[in-house]
Amino acid sequence: MVKAKKTKFVKVVKRRLPWLEHLIEREDVARDLNLEDTLATRVPRGSLCVYCKASKMLCGKPSCPILVKLRCYIKVEPSLRGLSVEGSSPPAVFVGRRGYPYVNVGPLVPPMRGDTSLYDSPERWLEANVSLEDVVDMRMKLVRGKVKARVDEADEPRGVLQTLQEMVLSSRPVDAEMQLKRRPLASLILDDDVQPIGPSAPMEELRVEAVSTYRLLEKVYGDVDLKAEEAILELYRRGTPVTYIQRALSVGMMGLKGRRKLVPTRWSITAVDSIVSRRLIDEVVKRSEEVAEFRVYSLTVMGNEFIVLMIPGKWSYESIEAWYPGTAWNPDQESLAFCGDWEGYWGRSSYASMGGCYYAARLAVAEALAREHRQAQVLVLREARPGYIMPVGVWIVREAVREALRRKPEVFDTAQEALEHAFKRLMIRPEEWFKVSWTLDSLVKQEKITKYLERKA
Incomplete structure (x- = not known):
């Protein structure tokens, strides 16, 4: 079993993002792409x-x-x-x-x-x-x-x-x-x-x-x-x-x-994903009824496993990626590398630390909820496995999550049942995901599913 990696790789970037200053005037949207923090x-x-x-x-x-x-x-x-x-x-x-x-x-x-x-x-x-x-x-x-x-x-x-x-x-x-x-x-x-x-x-x-x-x-x-x-x-x-x-x-x-x-092409992609998803969330998703059940969507593509978990509740969103040793963004040969970010009901105040993939998946999630006129707490999990031998762009996240959400979900009455099903599709142990996920941590407190974790350990 590969162990989780705690070491961080940090790249310092400019605090200003001049590419998009002319583009976005609404303060709440601009905050979503703010690079005040290091990336x-x-x-x-x-x-x-x-x-x-x-x-x-x-x-x-x-x-x-x-x-x-x-x-x-x-x-x-x-x-x-x-x-x-x-x-x-x-x-x-x-x-x-x-x-x-x-x-x-x-x-x-x-x-x-x-x-x-x-x-x-x-x-x-x-x-x-x-x-x-x-x-x-x-x-x-x-x-x-x-x-x-x-x-x-x-x-x-x-x-x-x-x-x-x-x-x-x-x-x-x-x-x-x-x-x-x-x-x-x-x-x-x-x-x-x-x-x-x-x-x-x-x-x-x-x-x-x-x-x-x-x-x-x-x-x-x-x-x-x-x-x-x-x-x-x-x-x-x-x-x-x-x-x-x-x-x-x-x-x-x-x-x-x-x-x-x-x-620049890189920033035009992120800007469109961010602007469109934010508007869908504010104008449609947040004004809709909550989903009534726990849902699990999944897709396997190009050496990646994607899981989308929808939980009854007010809008929130979290995206987490786990990279196996030796995969595109994890050069370490022994340890897993996790990256992720999240937002609550009121959105973000800074640029997501995991970059464009965060906004690409958020667009796919916002589209699906807007189509259905529903809101939910949403968790997107991605396992990048050894078969994913090189990065090919954030499009794979957007399109994989879109495709997963077009398919019929598995529906459950409880969080425990939904998580049991989701983790059957993932190779990484549940406790590793719980260590890094704000959404899963909240579920532990809300649903009292500590016994489930103890049983899986």
């Missing part, structure tokens, strides 16, 4: 890859993440030997976060034509039964052209930035051609915990063919009197996938005239 993450202190060379599997994973990335890159490399890349962009774009207020921005274009929309549609991946290696394969095919731009240039875009915004307006893949300053190269970093990123190169010119415009997004884009937060919510209410919204936000297509800015 706790787990990072490896040294890579074993250079010593292992995929022969000894020193990381403890069942297959080598570096070789998976390399296999996928080898497939596309023959198409990338010139200074021109032609293909159908999903459409997809990427905005970097280093060098603020000047950042790298550009399109993602695979060297092939046709329907590539799946390449940047995480909402469809689980339904399409996409494997982890399929995700890596799609990511490695997307070649990233890069130009430097000042973030406020999005307000009056010209040249490449204007073309990028035209691409994002499209409702289907866009035929594009990039002229590059050098041959695109992939960064095959000798660290098995780095997310898959395709080849990239500085870009000289970008040309696209006529696009088929997504009318609702075009309307929001043209409304310079509509605040960015309200634009996000309007698009969501009208059925726009969150990936589309995140993409448009990142290239500065929303907001008041004079306040539109580029937002």
